Amino acid sequence: xxxxxxxxxxxxxxxxxxxxxxxxxxxxxxxxxALGLAMGRISRFAGLRWTMAACIQIVQSVPLLGLLFFFYxxxxxxxxxxxxxxxxxxxxxxxxxxxxxxxxxxxxxxxxKQAQWEAGACLGVSAWQQFRHIIAPQALRLSLPPTVxxxxxxxxxxxxxxxxxxxxxxxxxxxxxxATFQPLLTYALVAAIYFALCxxxxxxxxxxxxxxxxxx
Amino acid sequence: MALVEIxxxxxxxxxVEVLKGVSLDxxxxxxxxxxxxxxxxxxxxxxxxNALESVDSGEIRVExxxxxxxxxxxxxxxxRVGIVFQAFNLFPHLKVERNVTLAPLLTGRTDKARARALxxxxxxxxxxxxxxxxxxxxLSGGQQQRxxxxxxxxxxxxxxxxxxVTSALDPELVGxxxxxxxxxxxxGMTMILVTHEMGFxxxxxxxxxxxxxxxxxxxxxxxxxxASPETPELASFIASAK
Numbered sequence: 001x002x003x004x005x006x007x008x009x010x011x012x013x014x015x016x017x018x019x020x021x022x023x024x025x026x027x028x029x030x031x032x033x034a035l036g037l038a039m040g041r042i043s044r045f046a047g048l049r050w051t052m053a054a055c056i057q058i059v060q061s062v063p064l065l066g067l068l069f070f071f072y073x074x075x076x077x078x079x080x081x082x083x084x085x086x087x088x089x090x091x092x093x094x095x096x097x098x099x100x101x102x103x104x105x106x107x108x109x110x111x112x113k114q115a116q117w118e119a120g121a122c123l124g125v126s127a128w129q130q131f132r133h134i135i136a137p138q139a140l141r142l143s144l145p146p147t148v149x150x151x152x153x154x155x156x157x158x159x160x161x162x163x164x165x166x167x168x169x170x171x172x173x174x175x176x177x178x179a180t181f182q183p184l185l186t187y188a189l190v191a192a193i194y195f196a197l198c199x200x201x202x203x204x205x206x207x208x209x210x211x212x213x214x215x216x
Numbered sequence: 217m218a219l220v221e222i223x224x225x226x227x228x229x230x231x232v233e234v235l236k237g238v239s240l241d242x243x244x245x246x247x248x249x250x251x252x253x254x255x256x257x258x259x260x261x262x263x264x265x266n267a268l269e270s271v272d273s274g275e276i277r278v279e280x281x282x283x284x285x286x287x288x289x290x291x292x293x294x295x296r297v298g299i300v301f302q303a304f305n306l307f308p309h310l311k312v313e314r315n316v317t318l319a320p321l322l323t324g325r326t327d328k329a330r331a332r333a334l335x336x337x338x339x340x341x342x343x344x345x346x347x348x349x350x351x352x353x354x355l356s357g358g359q360q361q362r363x364x365x366x367x368x369x370x371x372x373x374x375x376x377x378x379x380x381v382t383s384a385l386d387p388e389l390v391g392x393x394x395x396x397x398x399x400x401x402x403x404g405m406t407m408i409l410v411t412h413e414m415g416f417x418x419x420x421x422x423x424x425x426x427x428x429x430x431x432x433x434x435x436x437x438x439x440x441x442x443a444s445p446e447t448p449e450l451a452s453f454i455a456s457a458k
Contacts, residue, residue: 118305122298124371
């Protein structure tokens, strides 16, 4: 046993890199996929709508832990492929992000009045332009609070990756706590770092909401 | 050749036949007002002219071109035919200027450098030049409806359709919108209106079309139609509208 020292601070902050990296990967791959899912869910083609809904339903009803286990431990068993941990984690978090963000954004898109599409169509604007310039900006504003809410969930959810051996913030906390025998201090510090990580997003979302609000 | 030619148009929603063989011609520069009880098919007819609804049988031609929802240049067609609705449907996330210039910019009708001037021009025509930098929510209903009209004018349409554009307005705001429409009429715009404003129908329109049960029941110049209706249905409608 040794006392809590600078080196422990450093190891916690070093582990923060993985937390951030996992969030960036999840959003980088997951957000475009989510946009596709959301657009598929409001498509005129019933087949596409149902397929997208089924994909979302499946992913949403599996615990994130289950997704991680499936891609890391399950793939070798079912398909005989050993996936590197980083790939397994990226795929799991990407699907998780896509399913939840996709539903959030679909809700936002559907909350914009149908008449707004019609108003655009009547001016001779193409369907894509209606989406891009009329519907999406309004939907974005409506879905901003739940989107940021999900982002905060995702940041905290990256702690599950520790199970596959990623020394991210939560796992680093465990290690430091075991080494220093000061769990209270260590976990308080870990919690403070998570808080500091999430707070800017919440604040940013508020200011963005105000800025995107046409009436103010 | 008339600007708008409607030939024996039928339209059914589910089991309800809304249009039962409507034929109507509208000449260039003409102001035609469609009146009738709710459910008589007025709004549906208007929406068919803009291909917002497709007809089941019969045909509609605008400037000689057959109108239907799958026409290859539907977008180009809709740029020539403006429509204003009862609910103004302004874009709430854009200022008045962008509301007016969005479609002209996206369709290549204007560019960024000239967009502001275009907005100033059409807003002046509806008497709202000073509201160019306002948000839609800051405007009264009548002002919002005038912006909606300006938004159509920015596309320089050949034909304007008005679907009960004053019905959602407080009575004291109706006049300002009608005045704008009257000015457009004087400038020679071809207009087809569905309205409950009998005063406007009487004073501005060249022709009144009375629709009843999905048919054109009676039509003619306003003075004649209001003074001596030929059918009992129109007579009772005029009596009830007073």
